[in-house]
Amino acid sequence: MTSRILTTPLEPWAALADFERQRFAGSAAHGASAVFVGTMRDLNEGDEVHGMILEHYPGMTDGYLERLREEAAKRWELLETLVLHRVGELNPGDPIVLVAVWSAHRTAAFDACRWIMEELKSRAPFWKRETLAQGSRWVEHNTPG
């Protein structure tokens, strides 16, 4: 079970391969793996977005992601959870967040992955500031689902 804030580029597929190698070596109990990757778009509210700065509340973000994983592990039977989230400067196409859940069966994996992602978006203390062709702006709210 791991969650981490990254200041360097997030490479979700390499991170997943590494994590699986480390955590599931010699084991085949994980019948179901559910993965969500959120990537920075180049369009928001009708405007072209050229870049983004992701600010966070160091300490509280780590604690909050950790608590999400613990809460998910109480609600569903999970074998492993991995949550990685970028902060700092990002460009369109850069991965922002990875949520991955491993379980014996798909219902727990799908439901826990979705739940962690929705809780993260609505409560974890991150803020996006977008760079547009002219100037920049704080993102006011996340798009619904």
Add this chain to the structure above:
Amino acid sequence: MSISVRYFARLREQLGRSGDELDAEGIRTPADAWARANGGDTLPANTLVAVNQDYASLDSTVRDGDEIAFFPPVTGG
């Protein structure tokens, strides 16, 4: 000892600073801390409050040495 106040994102920019160190004397809630640090300025609507890096409310109890944070709705993920 004192109470640390931190501001993030748009609120930090609006206030022009990332935090304040306040004498804990007379501060019992985040609302007290905001009033001390920002005088008559109204707390912007929708501002979220945390005490010691945990979500709290404006009338939560705070003690000497606590860290209070004020920030706008979150937009991560």
